[in-house]
Amino acid sequence: MLRLIGGYLGLGMVAIAIILALSPLPLDFQHLFLGWGIIGASGALGYGLMGRWVQQLNQQQNYIDYLFGENPFPVWVCHRDTEQFLAVNRAAMATYGYSEAEFLQLRLGDLNGDRYSADGYANADHPPQLYHRTRTGQELTVELTQIACYYQNQPAQLMIVQDVTVQQQTALALQNQKVQYRILANNVPSSVVLLFDRDLYCTFAAGTDLQSFSRDHHSLEGRTLAEALPPEIQACFEPLHHRALEGESFTLELPLHDRIYLMSLLPIYDARGEVSQAMSIAQDITERKRLEAQLHRSAFYDPVTQLPNKTWFLEHLQLQLTCCQAGKTGFFSVFFLELERFNSVKYSLGHSWAVQMMVATAERLVSCLNLADPVARVGDHSLALLLTNLYTPLDATAIAEYIHQQLNQPLEIDSQELFSSVAIGIAVIDTPDRTEQSPEDVLQAADTAMNYARTQEGVNHAIFAPQMSEAAAARFVLEADLRGAIQSQAFEVHYQPIIALENLKLIGFEALMRWQHPRHGWIDPSRFIPVAEETGLMGLIDWWILGEACRQLAQWQKQWHGPQPLLLSVNVSGALLNQFGLRDRLRQVILTNHIPRGSLKLEITEPVLMQHPSAIQTILDPIHNLGIKLAVDDFGTGYSCLESLYHLPIDTIKIDPSFIRDMEHNADHLEMIRMMLNLAQSLNIEVTAEGIETPGQLAGLRSLACRYGQGYLFHAPVPAAQVLGLIERDRLWGWQSDNSPFPVE
Structure with a gap:
């Protein structure tokens, strides 16, 4: 107010000075009176204006609050130094989705989106264009108008936000020549910006890194791409610019010489919306990539030993768990080793x-176990490793014992021998439920097992077993007994007749494994075969059964008087099919036992055929060429791909007993059997029905023209010693004489 009054008084004094300057001395009183009149008028005018100003001042605060709060654009005030929000209006809260209290807890940088660049604040010629992200994750392109001010006695910035997302999208789609040159004018460190027209003539070249291309902008502009750039660079650039001229925008990393460039290429459109030029922006990111590599190594590798650290191991373990859940990999085990010395x-x-001893121990483990992945340092004196396809306690124990044997050998460090004894804890991931654990829990389980081993006298390794149940304990015992049975050949092979249903004559037998446990008696195959398959023992069992059955077949052929050689059907597992040298070993079995061609048939289940349909043909074709027939066992259980029957050398399909069991009372099963028979007939494949138990089932299958069958209606599986009696019975009476009723065991 005082300034306003003084201003008007000053105006009066200026008037007096003008009168004095224009009037001759002595001063005329009329002029003096006129001067003082001007002063008085000025004062009166000042008084009137001052009153009006006071009235406006009283309304100013409410008006400012109204402009701030009701502004349709987001407006806020933030601290000039810390960028902490001090005040926001309703439009800002509505646009960004934060409440006022939440806004006041944020800083300006918290709104930046993924494409945010701090360079936006440095452009004084135009409101900076930034990328903000709302609370819901929506990205906004905004322009900020900034005004320095004070708010509550604090240095602040008043910012008005304009959402230009739509405008930016439109501008990017319809860039004109002016926009091109504004982009080119931006100063991007360590970069090169080039424009080429549709004839690949360089129309513009700029950037701080042109020297890396062995050219300056004068020799680049006006020349073709082939003329402007060295041949090795031109060979890389030309196909990229062709893609951009076809309308494609993309970014890639491009190594040139000893540098790495981040290349961004985009089409430039003219006023008609057609691609007229291609722009390429190459930024040298060599140093950034080096720093990224350093950061990655510091994050995932131990700086002292240079071994992968615990973070790396947990990520690796998480990946293995995820792949195992998806069925992409098999089960596995985690070993936790503590260096006791x-x-x-x-x-x-x-x-x-001590560090060198740890590194040497890790190297010994990688070497002796032939590991594809490195051993990780997960503690001050602890190592961890992951072994895939090792998911049984006995195998894990065997590996642990092998590790102890290897580490009992001295480690040579600087011509000094050191011994690195370890305590080992093992977490075995052998069920789908255990794959649901977190990697931290799995590693903790192995660590817990290691500590348990340390507390037990005479124990240097242990397998983690939470809530060990009697069933799980029995399974481990069964597995151990199974290994003992393999070593002592405690298994037996029983044989079930296969009958030609048309004339009810014997054509052969199916070999079935049986195991009489010394304490538990006969054990059902459904109990121990899955254990054998899981532990990798099934391949050994298969070879034993195959050899024993073929030896018996050679003897029975001498007593056989049928029109065709006696057929022997043997079940084999996927473990046997995947063994190296399978064909040669089968050939040796056939030659040793003088098995006629077509007399031996291998039965393979549908799941085995479907595991690797492309690879299985390369396995089965050589076997079939040996004169060995092939059958699909348990056909119709839902695993098979019918298309595979067209390509694989299959001679027989064996209908699963579940279909035969219900065929008399289930029309759907009867129709399924009919469809299988029709399919097999069209492919010239034989069909054997398994599990025939009633005369009604037999009659139904014969009415459908099923050629072969087996089941308890004819005979239960018998030991080898009773087979010759069945052969003689078939020769004398067949399988339908009243003198030879169907015996059932």
Whole structure:
């Protein structure tokens, strides 16, 4: 107010000075009176204006609050130094989705989106264009108008936000020549910006890194791409610019010489919306890539030993768990090893010796176990490793014992021999439920098992077993007994007749494994065969059964008087099919036992055929060429791909007993059997029905023209000693004489 009054008084004094300057001395009183009149008028005018100003001042605060709060654009005030929000209007809250209280807890940088660049704040010629992200994740392109001010006695910035997302999208779609040159004018460090027209003539070249292309902008502009750039660079650039001229925008990393460039290429459209030029922006990111590599190594590798660290191992373990859940990999085990002599070496020979001992131990483990992945350091004196396709306690124990044997050998460090004894804890991931664990829980389980091993006298390794149940304990015992049975050949092979249903004559037998446990008696195959398959023992069992059955077949052929050689059908697992040298070993079995061609048939289940449909043909074709027939066992259980029957050398399909069991009372099953028979007939494949138990089932299958069958209606599986009696019975009476009723065991 005082300034306003003084201003008007000053105006009066200026008037007096003008009168004095224009009037001759002595001063005329009329002029003096006129001067003082002007002063008075000025004062009156000032008084009137001052009153009006006071009235406006009283309304100013409410008006400012109204303009701030009701502004349709987001407006906020933030601290000039810390960028902490001090005040926001309703439009800002509505646009960004934060409440006022939440806004006041944020800083300006918290709104930045993924494409945010701090360069936006440095452009004084135009409101900076930034990328903000709302609370819901929506990205906005905004322009900020900034005004320096004070708010509540704090240095602040008043910012008005304009959402230009739509405008930016439109501008990018319809760039004109002016926009091109504004983009080119931007100063991008360590970069090169080039424009080429549709004839690949360079129309513009700029950037701080042109020297890396061995050219300056004068020699680049006006020349073709082939003329402007060295041949090795031109060979890389030309196909990229062709893609951009076809309307494609893309970014890639491009190594040139000893540098790495981030290349961004985009089409430039003219006023008609047609691609007229291609722009390429190459930024040298060599240093950034080097720093990224350093950061990655510091994040995932131990700086002392240079071994992968715990973070790396947990990520690797998480990936393995995820793949196992998806069925992409098999089960596995995690080994946790504690170097028991680490501290003693550390405090006697020094820390560097202890570190070298740890590194040498890890290298020994990688070498002796032939590991594809490195061993990780997961503690001060602890290592961890992951072994795939190792998912049984006995195998894990065998590996642990092997590790102890290897580490009992001295480690040579600087011509000094050191011994690295370890305590081992093992977490076996052998069920789908266990794959649901977190990697931290799995590693903790192995660590817990290691500590358990340390507390047990005479124990140097242990397998983690939470809530060990009697069933799980029995399974481990069964597995151990199964290994013992393999070593002692405690299995037996029983044989079930296969009958030609048309004339009810014997054509052969199916070999079935049986196991009489010394304490538990006969054990059902459904109990021990899955264990054998899981533990990798099934391949050994298969070869034993195959050899024993073929030996018996050679003897029975001498007593056989049928029109065709006696047929022997043997079940084999996927483990046997995947063994190296399978064909040669089968050939040796056939030659040794003088098995006629077509007399031996291998039965393979549908799941085995479907695991690797492309690879299985390369396995089966050589087997079939040996004169060995092939059958699909348990056909119709839902695993098979019918298309595979067209390509694989299959001679027989065996209808699963579940269909035969219900065929008399289930029309759907009867129709399924009919469809299988029609399919097999069209492919010239034989069909054997398994599980025939009633005369009604037999009659139904014969009415459908099913050629072969087996089941308890004819005979239960018998030991080898009773087979000759069945052969003689078939020769004398067949399988339908009243003198030879169907015996059932």
